[in-house]
Amino acid sequence: MLTSPFTFEKPTTIADAIEAVGDSGESxxxxxxxxxxxxxxxxxxxxxxxVDIKGIPGLDRIVLTDANEIEIGSRCTHKRIAADxxxxxxxxxxxxxxxxxxxxxxxxxxxIGGNLCFGEPHADPPTMLAALNARLVLQGQTGVRFVHADxxxxxxxxTVREPDELLTMIVFPRPTGPVTxxxxxxxxxxxxxxxxxxxxxxxxxxIKTARVRVGALGSRxxxxxxxxxxxxxxSIADVRPAIEAVLAxxxxxxxxxxxxxxxxxxxxxxxxxxxxxxxxxxxxxGKRSR
Amino acid sequence: MTHMLPxxxxxxxxxxSMEVAAHTLLIDLVRGRLGLKGTKRxxxxxVCGACTMLLDGDPISSCTTLAVDVDQREVTTIEGVTxxxxxxxxxxxxxxxxxxxCGFCTPGFIMAVTALLKANPHPTxxxxxxxxxxxxxxxxGYVKIFEAVKSLAIEHVSEDAA
Ligand SMILES: Cc1cc2nc3c(=O)[nH]c(=O)nc-3n(C[C@H](O)[C@H](O)[C@H](O)COP(=O)(O)OP(=O)(O)OC[C@H]3O[C@@H](n4cnc5c(N)ncnc54)[C@H](O)[C@@H]3O)c2cc1C
Ligand code: FES
Ligand code: FES
Numbered sequence: 001m002l003t004s005p006f007t008f009e010k011p012t013t014i015a016d017a018i019e020a021v022g023d024s025g026e027s028x029x030x031x032x033x034x035x036x037x038x039x040x041x042x043x044x045x046x047x048x049x050x051v052d053i054k055g056i057p058g059l060d061r062i063v064l065t066d067a068n069e070i071e072i073g074s075r076c077t078h079k080r081i082a083a084d085x086x087x088x089x090x091x092x093x094x095x096x097x098x099x100x101x102x103x104x105x106x107x108x109x110x111x112i113g114g115n116l117c118f119g120e121p122h123a124d125p126p127t128m129l130a131a132l133n134a135r136l137v138l139q140g141q142t143g144v145r146f147v148h149a150d151x152x153x154x155x156x157x158x159t160v161r162e163p164d165e166l167l168t169m170i171v172f173p174r175p176t177g178p179v180t181x182x183x184x185x186x187x188x189x190x191x192x193x194x195x196x197x198x199x200x201x202x203x204x205x206x207i208k209t210a211r212v213r214v215g216a217l218g219s220r221x222x223x224x225x226x227x228x229x230x231x232x233x234x235s236i237a238d239v240r241p242a243i244e245a246v247l248a249x250x251x252x253x254x255x256x257x258x259x260x261x262x263x264x265x266x267x268x269x270x271x272x273x274x275x276x277x278x279x280x281x282x283x284x285x286g287k288r289s290r
Numbered sequence: 291m292t293h294m295l296p297x298x299x300x301x302x303x304x305x306x307s308m309e310v311a312a313h314t315l316l317i318d319l320v321r322g323r324l325g326l327k328g329t330k331r332x333x334x335x336x337v338c339g340a341c342t343m344l345l346d347g348d349p350i351s352s353c354t355t356l357a358v359d360v361d362q363r364e365v366t367t368i369e370g371v372t373x374x375x376x377x378x379x380x381x382x383x384x385x386x387x388x389x390x391x392c393g394f395c396t397p398g399f400i401m402a403v404t405a406l407l408k409a410n411p412h413p414t415x416x417x418x419x420x421x422x423x424x425x426x427x428x429x430x431g432y433v434k435i436f437e438a439v440k441s442l443a444i445e446h447v448s449e450d451a452a
Contacts, residue, residue, distance in 0.1 A: 001334060007293040008312035008358055037354045038335055050312070054359075079348070103424020104402065106336055108348040109355070188337060 003040035010052040014059075014166060018141055020051045021164045027051050029166060031075060034102075034110035035118045059113075059168060062086050068174045074113025074167045078102070081112060091132065091172075093179040093195075097124050102188070113167045116152065119159045119219075122189035122261065126153060127215030128181050130223075131195035134172035140165035150213075153220035176200055177207070178285040180278035183216075184270050190216045191261035194274040198231070198282055205236040205286060214271045218255040226250035227275070236286050239279050247272055297361040301326075302370030310357045317341050317352040320367060328368035328397050332426075339425035342398040343367050349405045368397035371404050380404050380442065387438035391429035399425050403439055413443050 008030075011017040021027045030036060030050040039045040053059065059075035062084045070090060072081065081087055082099035101107060101115070101124055115125050116136065129149040136147045140162055147160055149170075154160050161167065177200035183193035193215045199208045210231035215221040226246040234242050251272050256264040298307040301324065310319060320326050320343070332340040334353045341353040344366040371378050377385065380403050390396045399422070406413060406421045413421065418439050427435060 002315065002318070003313050005292050005311065005313050008295060008356075033356065033359070034336060034351075034354065037356070041334065041354070052359075099420075103336070103339070104405075104421055105339065105342060105349045105351045105424060108345070108350055 001041045003037065004043070004046060006040075006047055007049045008052065009049065010055040012055045012057070014056055014139060014168065017051055017053050017056060018139065018164055018166055020049075021166075023141070023162075023164050025163060028163070029053050029117075031111045031114040032077065032106075032109035033114075034106050035114055035120070053166065064090065064174060069171050070174055072112060072170045074116075074169060075111050076113075077109060077111050078107035078115075079104075082107070090174050091179055093181045094125075094128055094132070097128055097181050100124070112170060116170070117159060117161060117167055119153050119155075119157045120189070121153075121156050121219050121257075122191070122216045124181075124183060124190055124193060124215075127193045127213045127221040128179075128195040129170060129172065130213040130215075130221040131181075131197045131211045132172040132175065132179065133197070133211060134170050136167055137169040137171065138162075138165040139168050144168075146171075150221070150223070156219045158219075178282040180281045180285075182274040182278055184274060185261075187261070192216050192267045192270045192274065194271055194278055195221075196275070196278045196282060198286065200286060207231050207234050207236070207239075207286075212275065214254060214275075216261070217267055217271065218257060222254055224250045224254075224275070226253070236283050239283055240276070243276065243279055247275070295358050295361075297358055299360045299362065300364040302366055312356070312358055314357040315353065316343065316350075316355040316357050316360060316365070319357040320352065320365075326367055326369050328372075330394055330397055332394065337424070337426070338395070339398040339402060340395055342401040342425070344401055344405055347405060347408065349402050366401070368400060371400065378404070379445075379447070380407070383438040383442050384435070387434050387441060389430060389435040389438035395425060395427040395429075399427070399435060403442070406439075407442060411443075411447075413439075415440065418443060 026048040028047045030052045059073045061073045063071050064086050078098040078101045082095050087095045134149040138145050177198035179197045181195045183190040185191050195213050197211045201208050210228050212224040212227050213221040227250050230242045230246045251268050258264050293312040294309045296309050330340040331353050332338045336351040336354045342349050343352045346364050380400050402425050
């Protein structure tokens, strides 16, 4: 089905793109188009003008910086991230995640930036990026600001990004311990997913801090605070009992929608299963990396 | 008002230059104005793969790609991978192994498999399944398609025989 007509522009600088979108509310950034065109074809989104950001150089870089942080340009496709040597070495779970998003065609053109900015609750990257403690770099007419991945999604299909703010980059500290991710899905998109990132003490098999996020259940990824606290300062050998002691209570605090992906109780149960499987994997990987 | 834009791209190796409306979809341009009907549209939502074309060698859903996006790039359709005097080795394998019945999904599968073997001439069973997971077939049950691809994956051919 055709979308209704719009005009099209392809600026070559960030500044021109931001200005072209402006604040009239009639223009939208256009990246891979894998979400946007679908929504326009279904008449869920209407816009007067698309501002294509594919002509802006430099938005698809992936680098490990001197500050020991990993920067991923917003225009990186899932395919690009899955194959990138820096990501494969320092955050292999993210590379596997991107290699399993959608299908090969969506991965060829769909970007990490488009995935985040669409704000779809049933998505993989937001959960992982929140566990990695990522910051999102937004550039608008008034300057640049950083937003924590945890705070980026406001509600279903809505983010804190202003219409004329371009997401330029995603930045997160290079992981210093095992990062694990699991999802369960029976349709195109994840029904529930769990990401966990441990930072380890340099000289022992002790967990310094743990970040655990459960996604796809409400509008945005949610932390499992009680599990994080239970893992803090814990030796790898004690992980399982530590989690089991607080798991039921932690899962009870999740805000879970009943939707076509399943009832709330069912998905709460799945979250626990995925979390424990992540923990098993993290324990073997944490030990191996010593 | 319709916003018309000039585009110039390679379609199966031939340069095409024309004006298109900004909201024209690639599949409509190719099947409609350019008259190449081999590519099929089914789901219209990037799920089934019937509309698969290659853009600079990568598979894409032409049902959800703007024609203006192919400006200065290379598009390959099923017509472009079919030799004038017969069938490609991928097409022959599908025939030989019974990898099609109604044939509606077949152009998309042929495009995806062609791209897969170009990137990875000897994929493992898991790699084949992973790559083709986004192409749907309602007739064959996939086993015969898988066998067709498998037969190609274990074959040793010179670079230019593809
Ligand atoms: C069939 C199918 C299956 C899918 N399965 C999964 C899945 O399993 N898991 C999953 O996580 N996702 C899944 N997705 C979603 C997929 O990841 C996204 O479609 C893709 O990443 C979006 O990127 P894009 O570049 O195409 O975005 P676009 O469609 O171009 O843009 C999406 C939105 O973001 C805005 N935007 C894009 N880039 C920027 C930017 N840099 N700055 C500001 N705003 C921007 C646009 O204005 C638009 O509102 C699936 C999608 C499809 C179609
Ligand atoms: S018609 Fe394009 S993917 Fe199904
Ligand atoms: S052969 Fe009929 S859909 Fe595949």
